[in-house]
Amino acid sequence: MHSLRWWQKGMVGVSLGVLAFLYLPIVMLVIFSFNDSKVTSFPLAGFTLHWYEAFLANDQILQALWNSLMVAVFATALSLAIGVTAALALDRYQFPGKRLFQNAILLPLSLPGIVTGIAMLNFYKQIGIPQSLAAVIIGHATALLGVVVSQVMARLAKINRRQFEASADLGATPVETFRRVTLPAIRSAVIGSGLLCFTLSFDEIPVTYFLTGREVTLPIYIYSTLRRGITPEINAIGTVIVAVSFIIIILSVALLRERDQS
Numbered sequence: 211m212h213s214l215r216w217w218q219k220g221m222v223g224v225s226l227g228v229l230a231f232l233y234l235p236i237v238m239l240v241i242f243s244f245n246d247s248k249v250t251s252f253p254l255a256g257f258t259l260h261w262y263e264a265f266l267a268n269d270q271i272l273q274a275l276w277n278s279l280m281v282a283v284f285a286t287a288l289s290l291a292i293g294v295t296a297a298l299a300l301d302r303y304q305f306p307g308k309r310l311f312q313n314a315i316l317l318p319l320s321l322p323g324i325v326t327g328i329a330m331l332n333f334y335k336q337i338g339i340p341q342s343l344a345a346v347i348i349g350h351a352t353a354l355l356g357v358v359v360s361q362v363m364a365r366l367a368k369i370n371r372r373q374f375e376a377s378a379d380l381g382a383t384p385v386e387t388f389r390r391v392t393l394p395a396i397r398s399a400v401i402g403s404g405l406l407c408f409t410l411s412f413d414e415i416p417v418t419y420f421l422t423g424r425e426v427t428l429p430i431y432i433y434s435t436l437r438r439g440i441t442p443e444i445n446a447i448g449t450v451i452v453a454v455s456f457i458i459i460i461l462s463v464a465l466l467r468e469r470d471q472s
Contacts, residue, residue, distance in 0.1 A: 243445035261446040274431035282411040285350035293358025323416030341423040365399035
């Protein structure tokens, strides 16, 4: 019993060490974004918001930010439109190749981003789609489709099928049944998966790197800037991205758990 307690304490210590290794760099990023010095080292020279003002006044950064927001919004909308439809088809109908179709949709989730990016680049060249933000939007939507399908299907599996039968018995059309029964039941899953897709698309680098043209997104801009060294301005941008991503992920998790607790 005594040895078991020591083993449990050891596992807790290892877990805390792993968490510290993962999140301590983020904490350092936030701290140095407020450092009143261009030198990224301790001791801190003082507290300042100058670096946040600097990146907000940088036209290249703001353009890259706008590109990232545009890509994330359109990629999320496309993923939701196709993903919800695919999830409904997989949940309600039996057709040849159903299992293969489902696995094909979920496959990009298990592939490394660099593999997905190279594959999409080769395919787009064959069909004549040039490297551009439009190509990035299609690539992100394809890669994130599995997120929407998996979450919506999980929610559909928990719906009582008698609700659909009752709706039909009361004379509702399939469209009315979807609007009054299905959509309210899956709304939190749709919103939660949409928020998650937005976050993943906004932060995506591997797929974006291969598909973008002359217009770059914010993560690609930061990556190219880091070749010249880390600056406090980049720390400020990173802090804003971390804060916004954290809020969106918390919202998506809360929405995805909402139905499970009800």
